Amino acid sequence: MPFPDLLLVVFYAALAALVVTAVALGALRLLRARSVAIQLGVVAAATVLATVSGILVISFLMLINDHDRSVVLTVVVSAGLVATAVSVLLGRRLVAANRVLVEAVRADRFRAPAAPLPAELAELSRELEAAYDRLAEAHRREQALEASRRELVAWVSHDLRTPLAGLRAMAEALEDGVVADGGTVRRYHGRIRVEVERLAEMVDDLFELSRIHAGALRLSRQRVGLADLVAEAVAGAEALARAKGVRISGDVRAGLPVHVDAGELGRALRNLVVNAIRHTPSDGAVEITGEVSGGEARVTVADACGGIPEADLPRVFDVAFRGEAARTPGGGAGLGLAIARGIVEAHAGEIGVANAGPGCRFEVRLPLPA
Numbered sequence: 001m002p003f004p005d006l007l008l009v010v011f012y013a014a015l016a017a018l019v020v021t022a023v024a025l026g027a028l029r030l031l032r033a034r035s036v037a038i039q040l041g042v043v044a045a046a047t048v049l050a051t052v053s054g055i056l057v058i059s060f061l062m063l064i065n066d067h068d069r070s071v072v073l074t075v076v077v078s079a080g081l082v083a084t085a086v087s088v089l090l091g092r093r094l095v096a097a098n099r100v101l102v103e104a105v106r107a108d109r110f111r112a113p114a115a116p117l118p119a120e121l122a123e124l125s126r127e128l129e130a131a132y133d134r135l136a137e138a139h140r141r142e143q144a145l146e147a148s149r150r151e152l153v154a155w156v157s158h159d160l161r162t163p164l165a166g167l168r169a170m171a172e173a174l175e176d177g178v179v180a181d182g183g184t185v186r187r188y189h190g191r192i193r194v195e196v197e198r199l200a201e202m203v204d205d206l207f208e209l210s211r212i213h214a215g216a217l218r219l220s221r222q223r224v225g226l227a228d229l230v231a232e233a234v235a236g237a238e239a240l241a242r243a244k245g246v247r248i249s250g251d252v253r254a255g256l257p258v259h260v261d262a263g264e265l266g267r268a269l270r271n272l273v274v275n276a277i278r279h280t281p282s283d284g285a286v287e288i289t290g291e292v293s294g295g296e297a298r299v300t301v302a303d304a305c306g307g308i309p310e311a312d313l314p315r316v317f318d319v320a321f322r323g324e325a326a327r328t329p330g331g332g333a334g335l336g337l338a339i340a341r342g343i344v345e346a347h348a349g350e351i352g353v354a355n356a357g358p359g360c361r362f363e364v365r366l367p368l369p370a
């Protein structure tokens with residue numbers, strides 16, 4: 001074919017294709033919310049139409065003869081029909097895969113369908129599964145939080161009210177002059193002071209717990225020697241131990257520095273040590289050890305409490321949980337270990353307990369900075 005004719009063919013073929021493409025794009029825009037099967041059909045039809053219109057224009061300009069035209073048209077139309085059929089088939093497969101996905105989403109618990117899906121839909125389904133798991137996890141956490149909030153409310157209404165009622169009774173008795181002899185008055189004053197101190201501690205513990213539950217515990221971390229932490233925990237509990245006749249000792253191997261909020265972690269350890277002393281009979285021993293190994297710092301508090309009942313072991317860290325012996329008036333509030341756990345977990349650490357030797361051993365594990 002001479003070069004000018006070739007140019008002409010290219011020009012008219014492109015022109016025809018452009019017109020058909022413009023119409024097809026308009027149609028696709030109108031149909032953009034419809035099924036992919038229909039849109040794929042439009043694409044296949046536009047391809048055939050662009051080719052056929054190019055051939056018609058060229059034969060109209062008499063660049064090819066009638067015979068050639070019918071041969072080419074027959075080939076193009078048959079190929080076009082096959083292409084359209086394949087497109088529609090593909091569209092229907094996509095629609096079916098989509099339906100499988102929609103049904104999986106509608107189910108109570110979304111799981112990626114086992115049926116093979118096109119790559120994009122398979123990716124979407126994996127992402128959906130991950131999103132569903134995150135949602136379920138958030139729901140679980142919210143429910144646990146709600147349960148512990150309810151527990152806390154029940155706790156407040158009981159444990160805070162009982163001592164308040166006692167305080168009121170004593171104050172009224174003093175006010176009305178029901179108790180008049182000097183010894184009883186002094187005893188009442190003493191008990192009022194002790195109760196008020198205990199209530200103040202409880203309110204402080206409650207405040208700490210609510211900050212932990214709200215995720216509002218802001219740690220101001222600094223480098224502290226493990227040995228200093230343990231020494232402080234021992235020193236802080238010496239008076240209490242002496243009053244009860246319990247021996248207390250601290251032992252730190254490799255006192256590497258740890259990166260923690262010394263105030264908060266000190267509070268957690270104090271709760272463990274006070275518990276240990278409280279549950280150890282006089283003449284018993286409480287031992288605090290610290291060591292660094294395997295990329296973590298470990299602090300353990302071992303006592304001679306005689307062991308915690310197996311059934312209680314998993315519950316001692318729950319808010320308001322108290323063992324049988326502690327459920328007496330004036331006993332603990334059941335907040336100490338929940339606070340200790342909250343503080344340790346805020347440090348990305350773990351806390352656990354096991355019965356060992358003459359008593360039990362609480363263990364705090366903290367990751368070391370890399």
Ligand SMILES: Nc1ncnc2c1ncn2[C@@H]1O[C@H](COP(=O)(O)OP(=O)(O)OP(=O)(O)O)[C@@H](O)[C@H]1O
Nearest residue numbers: 275276279305316322323326332333334335336337
């Ligand atoms: N060292 C321990 N030895 C034996 N039992 C313990 C020990 N530490 C805790 N427990 C048990 O776990 C329960 C919960 O402890 P937790 O420190 O949370 O509360 P509490 O000591 O009763 O009250 P609070 O610490 O708020 O004053 C205790 O009542 C006790 O039954």
Ligand SMILES: [Mg+2]
Nearest residue numbers: 275332336337
């Ligand atoms: Mg306690």
